[in-house]
Amino acid sequence: MRPKSFFVNGGTGRVLCSIPAFEKYQEEHPDEDFLIICEGGTDFFKGHPTLYGKVYDHWHKNIFRDKLISTDVKTPEPYRVWEYYNQKCNLSQAFDIEINGKGVRELPKPTVKLSKEEQVNGKFIVAEVRQKTNKKKTVVFQPFGRGVQTVGNIITDSSGRSFEFKNVISIMKRLQKKYSVILMSEFAFDFEKEGLRDTVSFPAGNQVPLRGWAGIIKEADLFLGCDSVGQHIAYSVGTPVVSVMGSTFGVNVSYPDHEKVDVLDMGEGLRLYDPIRVCPDEESARVNDGIMAMNDKVEEVIMKSVDKLMNKYYTKPDMDIVLPESYGGPQEGCPTRPPEAPLSAPKQQGMGPIELEAASNGVKIPSLEPSKKGFSQNVKVN
Numbered sequence: 001m002r003p004k005s006f007f008v009n010g011g012t013g014r015v016l017c018s019i020p021a022f023e024k025y026q027e028e029h030p031d032e033d034f035l036i037i038c039e040g041g042t043d044f045f046k047g048h049p050t051l052y053g054k055v056y057d058h059w060h061k062n063i064f065r066d067k068l069i070s071t072d073v074k075t076p077e078p079y080r081v082w083e084y085y086n087q088k089c090n091l092s093q094a095f096d097i098e099i100n101g102k103g104v105r106e107l108p109k110p111t112v113k114l115s116k117e118e119q120v121n122g123k124f125i126v127a128e129v130r131q132k133t134n135k136k137k138t139v140v141f142q143p144f145g146r147g148v149q150t151v152g153n154i155i156t157d158s159s160g161r162s163f164e165f166k167n168v169i170s171i172m173k174r175l176q177k178k179y180s181v182i183l184m185s186e187f188a189f190d191f192e193k194e195g196l197r198d199t200v201s202f203p204a205g206n207q208v209p210l211r212g213w214a215g216i217i218k219e220a221d222l223f224l225g226c227d228s229v230g231q232h233i234a235y236s237v238g239t240p241v242v243s244v245m246g247s248t249f250g251v252n253v254s255y256p257d258h259e260k261v262d263v264l265d266m267g268e269g270l271r272l273y274d275p276i277r278v279c280p281d282e283e284s285a286r287v288n289d290g291i292m293a294m295n296d297k298v299e300e301v302i303m304k305s306v307d308k309l310m311n312k313y314y315t316k317p318d319m320d321i322v323l324p325e326s327y328g329g330p331q332e333g334c335p336t337r338p339p340e341a342p343l344s345a346p347k348q349q350g351m352g353p354i355e356l357e358a359a360s361n362g363v364k365i366p367s368l369e370p371s372k373k374g375f376s377q378n379v380k381v382n
Helices: 012-028 091-100 116-133 165-177 212-219 229-237 282-288 297-314 353-360
Strands: 004-008 036-037 056-057 072-074 138-140 148-151 154-157 181-185 221-227 240-243 261-265
Touching: 012 091, 012 229, 056 148, 072 240, 091 221, 116 181, 116 212, 138 165, 138 212, 165 181, 165 297, 212 229, 221 229, 221 297, 229 240, 240 353, 261 297
Parallel strands: 004 036, 004 072, 036 056, 138 181, 138 221, 221 240, 240 261
Antiparallel strands: 148 154
């Protein structure tokens, strides 16, 4: 029997959601030399302990003659799975049905292995906005989905998945009362002009890649967003999620049964399923148009959900971050002026040359410090 080559197309969210199904396939076909061909990039397979060696970009040199010609080519399409378009399963489960044919079953989270550099950069970006705002709890906010576009100075999303711009500004103002905010968006705007008082971190301005965003979301305390890639990343790395649905169903594109995910459904009872990748459907597009517009009460519900999950899952960082100079931290490298001469150390009876040298440099040796209560002092090494 010939091995298979699976083509995965679409955005990063789809790639992430395919990972559990491929892990199951490998587990159930341990001797098959199958391949995974990514049409949208291999980034989130990088570092995977067992799958990455099987992954190729579709433009890889000579991949057809060297690899594909001796395999059966398959293109799993989860949106064409009956259980998916009838709201019986989520995206990962639909991939599993297409790839493994075992029906709807429970799956593990996607395995995402971040490098040390990706994790450290995430820590620095989160620490920077915390220090600049003096707010220790951090929310990553992704208000816009893949279908968003700018027309003149108007941001719009005909797919009905993104927050309305006026709600984006209002929710960010609400968030800033308690939290530091990192905006996950390709679109920049004048934060000060829109009345946002505190610093807003905007990593996209520095071309942070999606794996870099995974490091940021992992380090943040909560993710708030729409139906887009950020919620899948947050779920994968274990960050609490508040996900706001509009034209899409939470059971399909999110994780409403997971304890750290709160799905808020703007479209319940109003939306019409859009059979994307099955056939075009003008009626559903018209019915779902504007479905994400919110009033004050809806925004208050979102904030209550954010506060609830933050209060339940927030943990204090396990270490204090000293930012490098590139993030606004203290100057690195050689000083620009010579240091001031140290004060001469007071002469104390019984001090030898080592103790005198230490005292000259302002270093205290614990054993020389008298104990006030007759007990040895506990010395903490930071």
